[in-house]
Amino acid sequence: MNEKLKAHLEQSFKLNHDLVAHLEEASLGLDLPGLPSNRIAGQVWCIVGARESYLKAIAAGGWQGFSCSLTTPRAKESVLAALDATHQSLGELDFAGLSDAQLELAFALLEHEVQHHGQLIRFVYANGLTFPESWHKRYTV
Numbered sequence: 001m002n003e004k005l006k007a008h009l010e011q012s013f014k015l016n017h018d019l020v021a022h023l024e025e026a027s028l029g030l031d032l033p034g035l036p037s038n039r040i041a042g043q044v045w046c047i048v049g050a051r052e053s054y055l056k057a058i059a060a061g062g063w064q065g066f067s068c069s070l071t072t073p074r075a076k077e078s079v080l081a082a083l084d085a086t087h088q089s090l091g092e093l094d095f096a097g098l099s100d101a102q103l104e105l106a107f108a109l110l111e112h113e114v115q116h117h118g119q120l121i122r123f124v125y126a127n128g129l130t131f132p133e134s135w136h137k138r139y140t141v
Contacts, residue, residue, distance in 0.1 A: 002095040005106055012113040013087045015134055016047055019120060020083060022132035025076040030127045040123050041073035047116050048079070051086035054109035058093060058102050 020028075028041040049068025057063045072078040098106065121141060124131060131141045 002098055002103065005103070005110065006090070006093070006095040009090055009106065009110050009113070010087070011138075012110060012117070013051070013083070013090060015117065015138060016044075016113070016120075017080065017083045017087065018132040018134040019124075020044060020076065020079050023076075023129060025074070027127065027129055028074045028076060028079065030123065030129075032123060032126050037123075039074075040120070041079075043116055043119055043123065044079050044083075045070050045073040047113065048073075048082045048086060050109065050112045051090075054105055054112070055086065055089045055093065058098070058105045058109075061099060061102055063105070 023040070028044065029039055031037050031039045045068055048070040049066060052069060053064070053066045070078065070082045095106070117139070121135075121139065123129075124141075131139075135141050
């Protein structure tokens with residue numbers, strides 16, 4: 001079960017990387033036209049911060065607070081580096097021996113990732129952008 005959870009997290013992490021890699025850098029500055037929303041860059045900043053914070057909490061066995069190292073969320077290269085770093089950190093975690101509290105944190109991270117997928121789908125559609133092939137396969141967008 002724990003390894004299945006890790007596999008779902010890895011798939012989610014890869015999907016976010018694929019989307020950012022697919023988008024033009026200028027797209028990171030787009031928002032939802034006419035609606036109160038942050039920009040795609042704000043979505044990505046939140047994803048990176050949640051990954052860093054939840055992965056730290058999982059390793060420590062409890063919440064350690066929120067922080068995000070991504071200072072330039074509109075710079076595609078910086079975003080991809082941060083997404084890659086968090087994916088590597090996930091890979092270093094041993095899910096086999098996680099406690100119930102750690103598993104709850106891992107599930108919360110997965111929920112957060114998927115919630116952002118839904119938001120990003122709206123951002124892509126609203127701005128007339130396209131999806132990478134991996135998103136077409138996963139979400140039939």
